[in-house]
Amino acid sequence: MHMSGIELRNGVLVVGREPNHLxxxxxxxxxxxxxxxIDHVYIAGYVSILAGRARSTEDVDVLIEKIDETTADELxxxxxxxxxxxAAMPLDSLYEMLANGDNIWVAPDGQVTPHLEVKFARDEFDQASLxxxxxxxxxxxxxxxxxxxxQIAYKLYLGAEKDLEDAVHLYTMFEESLSVGRLEEWVSRLNVTEEYERLKRS
Known part of the structure; x- marks a missing residue:
């Protein structure tokens, strides 16, 4: 059991704490x-925070499956x-924004941070996350x-300092529970083999 009470058990990330505002x-x-x-999945920095990484984030990234205009308006x-x-565009432009390939910010009334950053799943990596x-x-x-x-392979692909730190955190935290085969498949598809070799040594 990790100090933080966070573990990956049978494909479930168990976060041993009460939910915070994020x-x-x-x-x-x-x-x-x-x-x-509506099929959806949380990705990116928020996942690292769930996994115990102490870093602040203003946005909670969520991918949703493509929905039609009627459903979008009802949502x-x-x-x-x-x-x-x-928080950035009125909710009634939700469909138009998403269909355009833009993200839409959704937040509790009157606040800007933290907010949900919602976008349609687009490329094969988004689809695979879903x-x-x-x-x-x-x-x-x-x-x-x-x-x-x-997540780890994609963070290596993004390559900014905070992304690499997220990758290191997730990798070292869950090294025992990860599927090496799946990780290496994503590493090769995202073409980040060198970065992965460095990660394993970190």
Missing amino acids: DELAIQFSNLLEGFD ASALADEGFWG KNAITARIGDETIPIGPLEL
């Missing part, structure tokens, strides 16, 4: 999406009813998160 935002949004049966109304607003999502359990709640092997 988690509550993610959980509430997840419940709303589930009400519409926008439901968000407004639940006390959310579009398709291979694992579960994170925070207290009694669960949300879907991107598979850690792909």
Whole structure:
């Protein structure tokens, strides 16, 4: 058992603490999406934070499957009813923004940070995150998160300092539980073999 009470057990990331304000935002949004049966997955920096990395983030990145305009409009109304607003663009432009390949910010009324950064799953890596999502359990709640092997490889691919630190954190934290085969497959598809070799030595 890790000091932090965080472990990867049978493909479930068990986060042994009560949900904080970021988690509550993610959980509430997840419940709303589930009400519409919209496939979604949390990725990027927020996953590293869930996994115990102490770093601040302003945005919680979430990929959703492509939805049609009617569903998007219904989702926008439901968000407004639940006390959310579009922190950068009004919620009623949700479909237009997403269909355009832009992200839309969703936040509790009147606040800008933290916010959810929502986007349609686009490329094969987004699709793979959706398709291979694992579960994170925070207290009694669960949300879907991107598979850690792909997260690590993608962080190596992004290559900024905080991304590399996230990759190191996830790798060292879960080295025992990761699927090396899957990790190496993503490493090779993202063409980050050298970065991966450095990671293994870190």
